[in-house]
Amino acid sequence: MSASPRTRVRVRARHRHNGWGYLFLAPWLVGFFLLVLGPMAASLALSFTDFNLFDPPKWIGLDNYRQAFFDDERFWNALRVTFTYVFASVPARLAFALAVAMLLNRGVRGLRVYRAVYYLPSLLGGSVAIAVLWRQLFGSDGLLNHFLSWFGADTGHSWIADPDTSLLTMIVLAAWQFGSPMIIFLAGLRQIPQELYEAAELDGAGPIARFRAVTLPLLSPLIFFNLLLQVIGAFQAFTPAYVVSNGTGGPSDSTLFYTLYLYEEGFTQFHMGYASALAWVLFAVIAVFSAIAFLSSKYWVHYADVRS
Amino acid sequence: MPRHTRDPATTPRPTRRTVLGLAATGLVAAGCGGGGGGPGMAASWWGDPGLNDALNDAVGAFRDSGTGRPRVRSEFLPWDGYWDKLATRTAGGDTPDLMMQAATYLPEYVGRGALRPLDSYLGDALRLDDVDASARSTGGYRGRTYAVVAATNALTVIADRGLLRGVTGRDLPDDRAWTWDDLEELAGEVHRASDGETFGLQDGGGDLMAFQLFVRQRGRELFDGDDRLAFPVDWLAEWLALWQRLRESGAAPPADMTAESVNMLAQSPMVRGRAAMSFAWTQDIGSHASLREAEYAALLPPGPSRSAPGEARPGLWINAASLWSVAAETRHADTAVELVDFLVNDPAAEELLGTRLGTPPRADARARAREGADAVTRVSLDYMDLVAEYSTPLPRVWPLGFTELRSEFNRYNQDVGFGLRSPEAAADAYYDYAAGVVEG
Secondary structure (H helix, E strand, O other): OOOOHHHHHHHHHHHHHHHHHHHHHHHHHHHHHHHHHHHHHHHHHHOOEEOOOOOOOEEOOOHHHHHHHHOOHHHHHHHHHHHHHHHHHHHHHHHHHHHHHHHHOOOOOOHHHHHHHHHHHHHHOOOHHHHHHHHHHHOOOOHHHHHHHOOOOOOOOOOOOOOOOHHHHHHHHHHHOOHHHHHHHHHHHHHOOHHHHHHHHHOOOOHHHHHHHHHHHHHHHHHHHHHHHHHHHHHOOOHHHHHHOOOOOOOOOOOOOHHHHHHHHHHHOOOHHHHHHHHHHHHHHHHHHHHHHHHHHHHHOOOOOOOO | OOOOOOOHHHOOOOOHHHHHHHHHHHHHHHHHHOOOOOOOEEEEEEOOHHHHHHHHHHHHHHHHOOOOOOOEEEEEEOHHHHHHHHHHHHHOOOOOOEEEEOOOOHHHHHHOOOEOOOHHHEOOOEOOOOEOHHHHHHHEEOOEEOOEEEEEEOEEEEEEHHHHHHHHOOOOOOOOOOEHHHHHHHHHHHHHHOOOOOEEEOOOOOOHHHHHHHHHHOOOOOEOOOOOEOOOHHHHHHHHHHHHHHHHHOOOOOHHHHHHOOOOHHHOOOOOOOEEEEEEEOOHHHHHHHHOOOOEEEEOOOEOOOOOOOOOOOOOOOEEEEEEEEEOOOOOHHHHHHHHHHHHHOHHHHHHHOOOOOEOOEHHHHHHHHHHOOHHHHHHHHHHHHHHHOOOOOOOOOOOOHHHHHHHHHHHHHHHHOOOOOHHHHHHHHHHHHHHHHHO
């Protein structure tokens, strides 16, 4: 080796430099490898086994997946419930978020207060308290029934405990928590140059045309971002169903969200191998939907810096 | 080394090295914190804070009564959380040295090798001579003893006597002679006489234990000795149809009202004053009384109707409400066994615990408990005496997987209640499912 001592020192110094960088990254790296990547790899391996938490896992190949797809009514039901939830709650939430953001963007006085107030439900969103509140609102003695009784309607019906309406109450709950996409939309709306609206107005565009021709296209990157985030989040919804149905996914499995079923299989019935397989199926489902969103995005998402 | 007195103003600021060192130590410490171990003995049980205090006092009395006894780190959780946590702890090799067990979970924990056989201690360090003969075997599984009964209970029909009398003008039924037909009629009468305001009986169709009673009354059991289902599937269809009839006539509340209060006693129709009777365990009388004041009575469940098939016999059994077990891998086996013996036999423990755990499994303890008991406790103590007379001992403990069967049973009753399945279809589906779990 003919490198001069000087270079060697410099190289070593740079390595030492990197070392410090890794050291500062360590908390995140340790968390990532120990708490994310490791368990993920383990769960993939476990998904091919029969594992009850206590006895050593037994390799059974694809049996878990076979059972889920061909021999498990509740798996299909959980998928049906979850898909219904995702496809109803995400558009509802985004529409609400956009509508409220547009209202707030019209220069209302006390914007900060409104913004905070509308954001509040999202802060409490995943919390047990809100789910408990939902029981109070939609239970047989709940506020909704009291409200309906002013109009002479029948009041004994429990909205959360009737399989026909229980999922609907969860969707309403989700739509109500529109705070975080709203904040993002609001930020996006403020980025849209006012001149574009003025130009559109000069061209004779009414409010609806302005919304379709200016707001939507310019907001589309944020709509895409929100859509992706919300779809991924909605597929993994757990707390509301767990608390509102008392951990059962009931009545009659009408709120058996996929993650709730997974939890029940894994931690109540101790079918840990099966639960791992369920988790990977969900992973695949989310991956497919994310891929669809990305692939379709070039047809409807307009980035300001890209000319189409 | 000479000691320096430091002037705060000139105290050197911590170097990067010390900060990083501290951070690393913190990480290592955090990594160690999760595991169990530690000095002393770990004990865990389920129950409410009152029971927890009493048990901790009893454990304290145990430590004071001998020398060199280790510190006991106790933990208590409500029933549901208890089993989630115990399962994870057991899986992680951190089973508490002493734990409260339930007969229904015993097969699972014995199967996992988590419990220590106690046979070698019996009669010596662990005395069960005073324990009721009917309750002594409740901790046995496949020929060995893995747990010792802490308290007993039994199924009952709780009745709100004031409500029943106020609505129908009738007093309690003669529970030594009544049948399911009588129950159906009385419950329907409550609904009619109250103009639909009150229901006669809470929906018990989703309770596998109540169905077990129904099966046992006809001379059969849920499972035979080889873990096979031992009752005809039409009995299950008949059971589900019976409850559907009760719901349709208003004798029992509609399915949504029942579904709303799953796992929530405070929301139940009976606690809300909208139902007059309910299937329950004896200890639930106390829970009801603490939520709503009323004159509660404990009735023997109705017997089989005259037209019922099978050979009639009392369907009730004296059940272990809770048991004590010792972990298989414990460093404190002898002490843990001594503690179990103390909790079951010692007068000091008896005084501290009273009837908080349930009915004491010893006749002498029951007699003493009755003396100072309040009205509610007396109802359950008297009832347990009655059960001793009107019961048939269980021939075996539950099979592996029973806890799963029990939690699923409710869903099939719900399906019938919401009109998603006919009683026959639900019975067939459950039968197949259950056979797959216990026989498969």
